[in-house]
Amino acid sequence: MIEHLPALIIAIPLFGAFIAPLFKKKQSIAAVWAILITAITVILSLMLMYQVRLHGIIVYVFGADKPTIVLPSGYKVPIRIMFEIDGIGAFMAISATLMSFVGALYSYSHVKAESGLEKYYALLLLLEVGILGMVLTGDLFNLFVFLEIAGIAGSALVGFRNYRGEASEAGIKYLIVSAVASLMVLFAIGILYGEYGNLNLAYISRQVSLSTLDMIAFGLLFASFAMKCGSVPMHYWVPDAYTEVPAGINPVLLVSTYASLYALFRVSFTLFANVSISLERVGWIMSVLGVLTMFIGVTMALVQKDVKRLMSYHAISQTGYMLLGVGVGLTVLHNSDALAEFGRTAMAGGIFHIINHIIYKSLLLMTAGALFYVTGTRNLNEMGGLARKMPITTLCFIVGAAAISGLPPFNGFASKFLIYESSYRLNPLLAVFAMVTSILTLASFVKVFASAFLGPPLEKFENVREVPRPMIVAMVILALLCILFGLFPDVVLNKIVYPAVDALINVAQYQSWGGLA
Amino acid sequence: MISKLVTGSGYWSPLLWLAFLILFTLIGYVIYSRGNPSYKKESEQVKPYLSGNAEPSKEKIQVRASDIYWGFIEALKEYYKVLQAIHTGDVRDYILWYLGVGTVILFLLVGGA
Known part of the structure; x- marks a missing residue:
């Protein structure tokens, strides 16, 4: 079974997605089914990470006699579909499965009153399949296919509450943006296929040169994935989508966004690793986009009155930290001294921030979902004094808000600290912007805390009660992770973050399919 | 071995920080507990106006998000x-x-x- 782990981790949620519509008449069973399937994928992703740590890169070839046969006899180029899983792929898989599980658990109560839940859970599982496929594949065309699966499932979920005009509008916008980005990705893949006659990522990465066609393909891939991960100034779809999607889907949609960020990193570090002259320039582009993203995201968040929209702008802002951290690493990738001194640390900060942000932003969006669940509004002006009525949600919010603001000892501080200390070495201004953004983030969450949770108890919320237990459990799991990742950052860094960073840096191993060929 | 976050320019020890946080919280609590005990929750002290003016509704005195x-x-x-x-x-x-x-x-x- 272990040797088929990469196939199973896709096949099981796919099977789950196709079975879910059968529970149309018993929708609570569909919820339990989704929780069960996502729980299994969490276990599989942990096993996958263990295997990657134990044996290095895992190569799984579909359609071969043995899943490890990369090249059929007599061939010099790979012709089969394959998954190639290294540290960063396994890291992203853990993030995807964990958030799918937490999202399914939260959804059990959160969307109980809605209809069409069998489709909801089928789409949730399909979204998980799309993300997992994107982060595990070693083939460019499959990357496109899984990107499409994630995009279509995601847009259907954004528009799930189709009785609300805004939700339908947001769903269509997300679909259009995803379709345009996917089309350009396909165009870039077509260019590379036309040039090299192959779709295998590792194979093409060895052939890529500084030709104009290659650079056009690189530019198209870079811009498309930058838009899909919500980089400023291509971030406009993010607040629409994150605000309208049901809160239980927010964690999965967040990971879906970061699957595109992963693709951006994979393209920059692996596919175009040979283009060393341009990589420094690309690193600077990434860092500058990062700074713009974090600053514009947070200043837009400060003026929002809709609690989910405010948090959505923060999601944009936090993506800036990841771009900055990894961008600094990319800038000095071919300068071994600088890479050892601060580049690797900056990348670790950026990658660590991905999982930290997924955890605390999911927690915050869930608390926003809890506020909507009990008050029926997302408008902060209409809320107040809810801390007395919802003590556990309030505590979870405080943990999430402290984490996103980079307050010690929560997880957000750990990754931001790495980014500050390393980006400063490339250019002090980068670190200054990162710190100012953190201060503004704290200010913004003080506003949410003061207006929604503090203040006198309002008469209209006299009968409000704490949210149901499954929602609480999902929030508490994430709050505990915020604390644990903050108190023991070295454990997370050594077990999953540095292997992911080294996988991006050591491209030669990826190019030789982990040494198999 | 105490958990440490090594950055290349220095390190950060979250558990040590937590230990100091607990220590300073305890010191703060000791100072707080020695404060003036005359505040009474169920008395007129908690009312916004001592002048006798009627208290406006909670909705009216609430600080809204747009004001912050x-x-x-x-x-x-x-x-x-x-x-x-x-x-x-x-x-x-x-x-x-x-x-x-x-x-x-x-x-x-x-x-x-």
């Missing part, structure tokens, strides 16, 4: 004017921005090829 950071937003009015003008909510603009940024990135990359 009013001065900050007013000071940066021109910045926000530009920022809000580009957030049109029109999906055609979303695609135009993508095409614009994509073109700039292509020029930067192809220019160096």
Whole structure:
């Protein structure tokens, strides 16, 4: 079974997605089914990470006699579909499965009153399949296919509450943006296929040169994935989508966004690793986009009155930290001294921030979902004094808000600290912007805390009660992770973050399919 | 071995920080507990007006989200004017921005090829 782990981790949620519509008449069973399937994928992703740590890169070839046969006899180029899983792929898989599980658990109560839940859970599982496929594949065309699966499932979920005009509008916008980005990705893949006659990522990465066609393909891939991960100034779809999607889907949609960020990193570090002259320039582009993203995201968040929209702008802002951290690493990738001194640390900060942000932003969006669940509004002006009525949600919010603001000892501080200390070495201004953004983030969450949770108890919320237990459990799991990742950052860094960073840096191993060929 | 976050320029020890936080919280509590005990929750002390004026409804005295950071937003009015003008909510603009940024990135990359 272990040797088929990469196939199973896709096949099981796919099977789950196709079975879910059968529970149309018993929708609570569909919820339990989704929780069960996502729980299994969490276990599989942990096993996958263990295997990657134990044996290095895992190569799984579909359609071969043995899943490890990369090249059929007599061939010099790979012709089969394959998954190639290294540290960063396994890291992203853990993030995807964990958030799918937490999202399914939260959804059990959160969307109980809605209809069409069998489709909801089928789409949730399909979204998980799309993300997992994107982060595990070693083939460019499959990357496109899984990107499409994630995009279509995601847009259907954004528009799930189709009785609300805004939700339908947001769903269509997300679909259009995803379709345009996917089309350009396909165009870039077509260019590379036309040039090299192959779709295998590792194979093409060895052939890529500084030709104009290659650079056009690189530019198209870079811009498309930058838009899909919500980089400023291509971030406009993010607040629409994150605000309208049901809160239980927010964690999965967040990971879906970061699957595109992963693709951006994979393209920059692996596919175009040979283009060393341009990589420094690309690193600077990434860092500058990062700074713009974090600053514009947070200043837009400060003026929002809709609690989910405010948090959505923060999601944009936090993506800036990841771009900055990894961008600094990319800038000095071919300068071994600088890479050892601060580049690797900056990348670790950026990658660590991905999982930290997924955890605390999911927690915050869930608390926003809890506020909507009990008050029926997302408008902060209409809320107040809810801390007395919802003590556990309030505590979870405080943990999430402290984490996103980079307050010690929560997880957000750990990754931001790495980014500050390393980006400063490339250019002090980068670190200054990162710190100012953190201060503004704290200010913004003080506003949410003061207006929604503090203040006198309002008469209209006299009968409000704490949210149901499954929602609480999902929030508490994430709050505990915020604390644990903050108190023991070295454990997370050594077990999953540095292997992911080294996988991006050591491209030669990826190019030789982990040494198999 | 105490958990440490090594950055290359130094290190951060979260558990040590937590230990100090607990210590200072205890010191703070000791100071607090020695404070003036005359405050009474169920008395007139908690009312907003001691003058005898009628208390307005809770909804009216609540500080709303829009009121918070009013001065900050007013000071940066021109910045926000530009920022809000580009957030049109029109999906055609979303695609135009993508095409614009994509073109700039292509020029930067192809220019160096």
